[in-house]
Amino acid sequence: MRHQIGLRKPICLNTFTVGEWLSHHCCPLWVQSTMADTSSCSSSLNLFSVSLQNEGDVESTLNILNVLDELLSAGTDRRIQYMISKGGSEALLTALVTFGRSFNPNYTVLLPLLHLLAKVGYRDRRIGLKAEEAGAALLTLNLLKHNVKHDRRAAACLWVIQVFSSSVSTANLIGENHGLDVIFCIIPHRRIKDVNILISVPPSLCLSFCLAEANVCSVVSKGYISGLLRLYEDWHSKDTQHVAIAIRQALLCCLHKVTHITAGRQAFISQGGIRLLYQATQTCLLNKCLESLVESSVNLMRKCLPKTSLPLTSDLSAYTFPLPGRPQAESSEESGDEDAANTEEIDSRDYVSVWLCIHDWDEDLETDLKKLRSRPDPDRPKNLLPHYNFLCPELSHDFQLDLSSEPEESSVSSSASSSPSSSPSLSSDEEDVHSFPSLHFKRNRRKDRLLENHGPCIPHHNPKLYHATATKTKSIQGFSILAFPDFWGHLPPPGNEPMAPRKPNIQRQKVFEDIRRFLNTSDIINQVVFDLEDSSFQSPPDSLRFFSMFECGNLRKAVQVRRHEYDLILNVDANCSQHTQWFYFEVSNMVADVPYRFNVINCEKSNSQFNYGMQLVLYSVREALEGRPHWVRTGTEICYFRNHFCPVQGRKKTTFYTLTFTITFKHNEDVCYLAYHYPYTYSTVKTHLKVLQKSVDPAKIYFRQHVLCGTLAGNSCPLVTITACPASRSWIDMHQLRNRPYIVLTGRVHPGESNASWVMKGTLEFLCSNDPVAQILREAFIFKIIPMLNPDGVINGTNRCDLNGEDLNRQWAKPDPVLSPTIYHTKGFLYYLNSIGRTPLVFCDYHGHSRKKNVFLYGCSVKETLWQSGSSVDTAGLKEDPGYRTLAKALDRIAPAFSFNSCNYLVEKSRSSTARVVVWREIGVLRSYTMESTYNGCDQGIYKGLQTGTRELQEMGAKFCHSLLSLTKDTKALYIRRLNHMDLEHSSHNCFEDDEPPCVEDIEYSTDCCAHKGTDLDSDVNRSIASCDEEEEYDEGHTGQSSMKSCLFPDLIRHASIETLSEKRNMCNGVSITNGQITS
DSSP, X not given: OOOOTTOSSOOOTTTSOHHHHHHHTTOOHHHHHHXXXXXXXXXXXXXXXXXXXXXXXXXXXXXXXXXXXXXXXXXXXXXXXXXXXXXXXXXXXXXXXXXXXXXSOOHHHHHHHHHHHHHXXXXXXXXXXXXXXXXXXXXXXXXXXXXXXXXXXXXXXXXXXXXXXXXXXXXXXHHHTTHHHHHHHHGGGOOGGGHHXXXXXXXXXXXXXXXXXXHHHHHHHTTHXXXXXXXXXXXXXXXXXXXXXXXXXXXXXXXXXXXXXXXXHHHHHHTTHHHHHHHHHHTTTTOXXXXXXXXXXXXXXXXXXXXXXXXXXXXXXXXXXXXXXXXXXXXXXXXXXXXXXXXXXXXXTOHHHHHHHHHOXXXXXXXXXXXXXXXXXOSSOGGGGGGXXXXXXGGTOOSOSOOSOOOOBOOSOHHHHTOOOSSOOXXXXXXXXXXXXXXXXXXXXXXXXXXXXXXXXXXXXXXXXXXXXXXXXXOSSOOOOOOHHHHHOOXXXXXOEEOOXXXXXXXHHHHHHHHHHHHOOTTOOOEEEXXXXXXXXXXXXXXXXXXXXXXXXXXXXXXXXXXXXXXXXXXXXXXXXXXXXXXXXXXESOOTTOEEEEEEEEEOSSOOGGGGTOOEEEEEHHHHHTTOOOEEEEOEEEEEEEOSEEOTTOOTTOOOEEEEEEEEOSSTTOEEEEESSOOOOHHHHHHHHHHHHHHSOTTTEEEEEEEEEEOTTSOEEEXXXXXXXXXXXXXXXXXXXXXXXXXXXXXXXXXXXXHHHHHHHHHHHHHTSOOHHHHHHHHHOEEEEESOSOHHHHHTTOSSOOTTSSOGGGOSSSOOTTTSHHHHHHHHHHHHHHHTTOOOSEEEEEEEESSOOSEEEEOOOXXXXXXXXXXXXXXXXXXXXXXXXXXXXXXHHHOTTBOGGGOBOOOOGGGXXXXXXXXXXXXXXXXXXXXXXXXXXXXXXXXXXEEOOHHHHHHHHHHHHHHGGGGOSTTHHHHHHHHHTOSOOOOOOOGGGTSOOOOSSOSXXXXXXXXXXXXXXHHHHHHHHHHHHHHHHHHTTOOOOOSSOSOOSSSOOOGGGOOOOXXXXXXXXXXXXXXXXXXX
16 A cells, blocks of 8 residues: 555556646646656656755645655666666655754654655665755654654664664764664554554664664663563564564564674673563464564574583693794794784685685786686796606616515605604503403404404405504504504495485574573583593593594593583694594493483584584494494484584684584494594505505506605605506517606595595505406506695694695695605696606596585586686687596596586686696696595485495596596597496486575574565565554554553663753754663
8 A cells, every 4th residue: 555645546657748737736847848858767757856955835746756766666776776866866865854844843744755765765875965965864863753653753763773874973962862762662552452563663773773782782771671572572472463573573683783883792691681582482482474583583682501511621732842943932833823913814614715815826827818717837947857757766667577566655754754743652561441341452362353353354454564654654643543444444334324314403402402501500510531632531430432543543631411411522733723524532431222412512614514414433342343344324412503612812803613413333342433434544445555566467557665755743645657568679669668648646635635535545455456447547647646734634633634734735836845755846847747758647646525415526627717706808719628527527537526517627716726636737737636525425316316435436546547538549549438338327407506595593502683675665665654554543542551561671761851952063962871761
């Protein structure tokens, strides 16, 4: 229903021209004459804007306002924007000032004027400043003050004030002149029948006022939070028919706004806000129509829960390592705080942006064709490259020697490989006794007995060899315990494991449990049961027992919160204060069939596949000894969301997230291991390579291990060569071998990406197998494989960094030979191959991806980079070898876990120092890739809806090898035949669907309420007008008391105490508040 004061009959714009309509309604002659020459609607709008600024009679002004309302309502926002561009807002403001300044304002004109101004002003970004300049802001506030008991007029004024308050400056001005006092005076005196005005205006108006921080402070200081809470409680208890849901929602939005500041949150807590909302939500859970209230209440409670520091002594890692060339002081906490301060405006999780801010290289790489095509200068002299020739013995070997037992080659960096360890290595004589003797071995005799009685048969795994290898592995802490799963081995479970279904509202349920921890502390234990930094710590006898001091382990502290609930804190990467995701620990002393809740409370990433069906993995020692040595997916009631914890030192912009899951163990007194993903240790890699070397036929397969270099901690970084031995020593066969293209594969640069190692395991085992395709590949290529680029990080359980506290995959541009030796020498080896004319045909770095499903490639393309970056370069005539897509197309046909449409070939400036981009730009490798494997599972093909296991990961490593057939001319026919007979044909889905949709529950807690859209505001204004029209007659003669409390705010605010407001910035004769009362 539209306000139509002064109209003789309804308007039909399709049958009247604007000029005819105005003539029919007796507009002034000067308007009619002008309109006669005007045919376009835009010109009419411009004319109306001008005419409003000329004072005329009431009827003419009403006619103009009504036709404007019809024109603007019938069209789109483009008409309103045109009117604004031609001074329409100023015209409406001028008319408002003209009609509103009189001693007895004519509300017959003011009401439609205010309604139209609200609709137009909402689309004008500068409406607040314009209102200030015209003097309309405080004029409207003054009109509101005189009409606090008149719903119709108050509603119109409130809408306009809300629009004006979109400007912080105007909101401040109105706040300084006690606008909030007027609003909070109106709210508590409304009855149930006043639902429409309260829905439409006052609470949402408070939101606009609170955009200004000063106004938020004013709300807090005057005690209005207490009043809002009591008001919400009143509406909640009396609105039994749920007719005022929107009012309650708006009040919650007000509370959201006023709790933006610390003082607001403290006041909310001190006034019992969390308890009030918690109790209110419990009565709303079963009513679907109250879902919006529950959601807003939960977000508000999460937001206001007091920030709690992690129960640690320092934000720095429990592991520190003295770096060569750096004083020990640089690893101190002060240094960490200084680094945090220097980058406090950068998201702590955005490692790439931090790197760019520090180095400022290749700023316009994505859009500069010259930079994309140019090759940067080498980072070292050419005379250093020949030192890498020992890594290519196949180029000089005469293949006459006994090939069965050739020793490992020496490292290119003997000094690095012989550097002392920071801790003694493990020895069988020094093995410690774990506190669970029934499942841990102390002497080799017991270990041998276990193997004799329960000996597993794991392909390519030898427990005794693993133990011998682990004794030489060097860790920061000097690990003396072997994790049972790594020693014993793992077999994939017999069946596929589907993604876990998400229980409806499970996150809300967990949040409620966390809120109860704050409200009811009677059942809270809060007892530390494991501390990595206290070796003498003894767990209480009735709690779970935890342990993580073994290779790849990561758990810093465990706190028993309730009888069967534990908070877990992960250890950040060594020598830094961030990067948490990977965990791997032992748990024992459990009771069977009892659900235990675990909360990992210092996760850093803003989302996780745990919200989309992913589960962690569990290994049971008892199950393994009974013949089922499986890592299995486990966990129920899994969700991942933002929590209220903060760093010990209060680092700015650091947000923590909780991964919560429930596990019900099968056996009493079992020893179980829990991990983020299937663990794969450095000692496993070393053992696996030794087993493979013994398994191959040296007469057919040329398999050699070399030490690329030593790591910071003194561990060796292995490099493996795999190719086929020549059929004979004839010149032709030897020439063919020494001219085979090189394929270079690397993995595990990020220690937490253990899935990359399982893919690499599949690649290695396939290349060493008797499969005909493997034989063809060996005869066609020379494979150079570095299975683990970051041994120290893997050993010490870090997630992303090496012991130098740096992400090694951001060091490729200018790697430090001392602090990043594995990257420095891998790049040097690639330089060497390039210098002798043997640039690799393919380079691929194996990774894991924590936020996407499937397996996919990231590559490099000049054209696609220019397209995606929006460069102005014309790519029509740009020639580029399309071969960079060959492997992806092949994998999409033969690998069921692979998604072609998830692949991307953008060369981002933020990735300019990664292996993929540097090898492409500096070494000139066209097919330079990062292969990302999901931690979760697939959403396509035959694996759709299933979680990826080690079997599928190893299969992916083999399929990558299969895809290399597409690069060989000799075997192309075979490759095509194999593809045509594959029974795993599938097509990937659209790339835009690969990224996960928003989680069904908010991971973050909202700090704002949903803003009004223009169309929403229009409908709300119209509904408010209609409801006021209907209720006007009812209000006449009825001055009944409010059914709500009249004293919801401190010291009852009396209407009679409100006097005329004047601009504080000028005359400063406005209303003041004393003892909670508004006075003049």
